[in-house]
Amino acid sequence: xxxxxxxxxxxxxxxxxxxxxxxxxxxxxxxxxxxxxxxxxxxxxxxxxxxxxxxxxxxxxxxxxxxxxxxxxxxxxxxxxxxxxxxxxxxxxxxxxxxxxxxxxxxxxxxxxxxxxxxxxxxxxxxxxxxxxxxxxxxxxxxxxxxxxxxxxxxxxxxxxxxxxxxxxxxxxxxxxxxxxxxxxxxxxxxxxxxxxxxxxxxxxxxxxxxxxxxxxxxxxxxxxxxxxxxxxxxxxxxxxxxxxxxxxxxxxxxxxxxxxxxxxxxxxxxxxxxxxxxxxxxxxxxxxxxxxxxxxxxxxxxxxxxxxxxxxxxxxxxxxxxxxxxxxxxxxxxxxxxxxxxxxxxxxxxxxxxxxxxxxxxxxxxxxxxxxxxxxxxxxxxxxxxxxxxxxxxxxxxxxxxxxxxxxxxxxxxxxxxxxxxxxxxxxxxxxxxxxxxxxxxxxxxxxxxxxxxxxxxxxxxxxxxxxxxxxxxxxxxxxxxxxxxxxxxxxxxxxxxxxxxxxxxxxxxxxxxxxxxxxxxxxxxxxxxxx
Numbered sequence: 161x162x163x164x165x166x167x168x169x170x171x172x173x174x175x176x177x178x179x180x181x182x183x184x185x186x187x188x189x190x191x192x193x194x195x196x197x198x199x200x201x202x203x204x205x206x207x208x209x210x211x212x213x214x215x216x217x218x219x220x221x222x223x224x225x226x227x228x229x230x231x232x233x234x235x236x237x238x239x240x241x242x243x244x245x246x247x248x249x250x251x252x253x254x255x256x257x258x259x260x261x262x263x264x265x266x267x268x269x270x271x272x273x274x275x276x277x278x279x280x281x282x283x284x285x286x287x288x289x290x291x292x293x294x295x296x297x298x299x300x301x302x303x304x305x306x307x308x309x310x311x312x313x314x315x316x317x318x319x320x321x322x323x324x325x326x327x328x329x330x331x332x333x334x335x336x337x338x339x340x341x342x343x344x345x346x347x348x349x350x351x352x353x354x355x356x357x358x359x360x361x362x363x364x365x366x367x368x369x370x371x372x373x374x375x376x377x378x379x380x381x382x383x384x385x386x387x388x389x390x391x392x393x394x395x396x397x398x399x400x401x402x403x404x405x406x407x408x409x410x411x412x413x414x415x416x417x418x419x420x421x422x423x424x425x426x427x428x429x430x431x432x433x434x435x436x437x438x439x440x441x442x443x444x445x446x447x448x449x450x451x452x453x454x455x456x457x458x459x460x461x462x463x464x465x466x467x468x469x470x471x472x473x474x475x476x477x478x479x480x481x482x483x484x485x486x487x488x489x490x491x492x493x494x495x496x497x498x499x500x501x502x503x504x505x506x507x508x509x510x511x512x513x514x515x516x517x518x519x520x521x522x523x524x525x526x527x528x529x530x531x532x533x534x535x536x537x538x539x540x541x542x543x544x545x546x547x548x549x550x551x552x553x554x555x556x557x558x559x560x561x562x563x564x565x566x567x568x569x570x571x572x573x574x575x576x577x578x579x580x581x582x583x584x585x586x587x588x589x590x591x592x593x594x595x596x597x598x599x600x601x602x603x604x605x606x607x608x609x610x611x612x613x614x615x616x617x618x619x620x621x622x623x624x625x626x627x628x629x630x631x632x633x634x635x636x637x638x639x640x641x642x643x644x645x646x647x648x649x650x651x652x653x654x655x656x657x658x659x660x661x662x663x664x665x666x667x668x669x670x671x672x673x674x675x676x677x678x679x680x681x682x683x684x685x686x687x688x689x690x691x692x693x
Contacts, residue, residue: 234264236271243415247564247672250275251594259598260578271417273587277594279601280577283627285568285588286635296569298587302413305406305439307482309490321487322640328467329640335540335647337462341380342648343536345373346655349390354660356392358690363665365683366507368394370500370652375400377648378495382488383449384463399445402438403496407675409435414676446485464491497677499645501562502553502631503652504684508670509556509609511662511686516552516611523548524654535651535658543650550621551614553649557631558602559609561592564678566633592630593678601628661689 229235242249253261259278265271276282285293294314306312310321328334350373357364372389375397380386389397409431413421424432453465461467465488469479510517527545529537538546567589574582582588597606601624602613616622626634632642639645656662664670665685673681 229264234266234271236266239263239415243674245672246674247591247593247678250591251277251597254591254594258578259594260576260580262580266417273589274576274580274582275589275591276576276578276580277591277598278576278578279595279598279628281580282590282595282630282634283625284577285590286627286633286637289574290635290637292571292574293568293588294571295567296585296587298418298569299567301418302410302567305410305435305442306490306493307486309486311490311494322636324468325487325491325640328464329644334462334464334467335644338381338644339540339647339651342377342651345377345380345386345390346651347536349373349376349388350652351655351659353390353392354656354688355690357688358660363685364688366662366686367500367504367680367683370503371404371496372397372400373652374496374500374503374648375403375492378492380463381495382464382491383446384453384461384466385449398441402441403492406435406438406442407497407677411675442489443485446488447481450481450484450488464488494639494641497679498562499648501560501678502557502645503649504680505560505678506553506556506649506653507656507662507686508664508680508684509559510552510657511664513609516609517657519611520546520549520552520653520657524658535654538654540647543647543654546650546654547615547619547621548611549650549653550646551611553646553653554614554621554629554631555609555611558596558629559607560672560678561596561631562678563631563676564593564672565589565591565676590630595628595630598628659690661691663687663689 230237239246239249254275254277260274260276260281263271263273263275265273276285295312300312303312308317308321310318310325313321350369353369354364369390372394375389376386387397387399389395389400412431421432424430425436428436449465453469457466457469465484468484468487510520523546524535524538527538527542528534529542567587570582570584570586570588573584576582596602599606614622614624626632626638632639632645663686665687668685669682670684671681673679
């Protein structure tokens with residue numbers, strides 16, 4: 161079949177039928193009578209032509225619509241085609257559909273998903289009808305590695321986890337312990353590493369540095385030990401790499417048909433095999449730390465694992481190793497990836513907006529009580545006075561929320577404020593990335609990095625409801641570690657900006673990664689130069 165034949169064929173209608181009839185007669189006249197192999201090729205040509213015709217026909221029907229729905233395959237081809245820029249693709253599709261659309265997956269795959277970036281829908285799901293929207297079976301299957309921890313559990317198990325952790329997180333002594341831990345790590349490792357980079361004149365992947373720093377910090381806070389991922393030689397730490405690799409698999413489980421990744425898991429092939437091996441590495445680390453903590457139980461250490469053992473033990477509530485393991489892995493995931501992502505995007509934005517950088521430096525200088533301009537002299541009160549820095553961090557989190565998507569599942573049928581009907585057990589995904597780009601909330605300049613939008617006329621921080629500024633989630637499931645996260649980010653930001661000028665390497669590509677956490681695909685390559693304010 162020639163190209164001309166194919167083009168004629170795709171014109172459709174009676175011409176297509178005439179062509180097929182003439183094509184069949186033509187091939188019958190010229191083929192050897194006994195050559196069955198040619199018959200196979202002819203049938204294959206016809207089948208291919210019909211398939212191409214159907215594909216082009218559906219493309220023509222749907223080319224002016226936001227997302228194409230294909231026969232049998234549903235909307236999956238478009239999603240897979242745009243998976244490399246999934247966040248922008250979903251954001252654009254939501255805008256073209258008024259903030260909410262229903263993704264229809266392939267037949268018999270149960271992949272139909274309601275996507276929304278409508279703030280009123282988000283408020284409805286996270287607050288107004290909170291009891292009707294839980295994590296659901298789909299989320300629990302995908303994130304099975306989290307066990308029965310706070311991020312994967314629902315109902316009574318979730319309430320127990322939340323109450324227990326809240327009682328610890330609100331303690332001033334725990335806040336002081338975290339601040340001291342972060343400050344010591346910044347001084348002993350982060351600044352030493354950056355000083356060496358300045359001296360050697362080498363480029364630095366700041367994202368990798370922040371991932372190592374935050375992993376060390378969260379391990380110290382939760383488990384009471386420092387794996388020392390961040391040092392001058394940038395060692396390969398097995399447990400830290402296992403965490404990083406697991407994120408890719410968790411995301412891919414969202415876009416693969418469930419039967420496919422479950423089949424890979426069952427036969428232990430492909431990335432599912434690596435995922436199982438990574439889980440074993442992490443579990444080995446966690447259970448070894450739990451065992452050593454039990455042997456030393458009773459010692460007054462402020463790390464969260466020790467505190468959990470002592471506090472729960474005082475209440476005479478049974479606590480097993482699995483509960484400690486599940487709680488620990490949830491907190492490690494939250495405290496490592498979200499903060500490192502937030503810091504990475506923040507420093508890229510500040511480095512590319514010199515006026516913002518200058519205002520932050522001036523604010524730090526004004527709030528330093530000593531003449532030596534030591535960032536550590538800010539203290540807790542000084543950090544609280546860094547209003548402009550706080551606004552810049554909020555702005556970075558608005559534009560690039562560390563967790564770009566959130567899952568929910570409806571317990572009972574419902575109707576969203578947008579008018580969309582939700583069936584029981586339906587999966588709903590709200591895009592934090594899209595909510596941060598809603599013009600009705602943030603204005604026509606919503607894509608611009610403007611810390612000033614967070615500063616009130618009186619010089620304080622503008623309060624934005626959590627269902628609009630949703631980087632820390634909203635409603636009863638809002639992040640318990642929000643204040644702690646800001647403390648850590650402010651310490652790191654003040655320490656680096658006070659001592660160094662960060663310059664992004666020219667032509668370095670800045671692309672969001674395809675993962676459950678919004679990292680940069682190619683890292684953040686920078687040059688670091690020493691300075692004093």
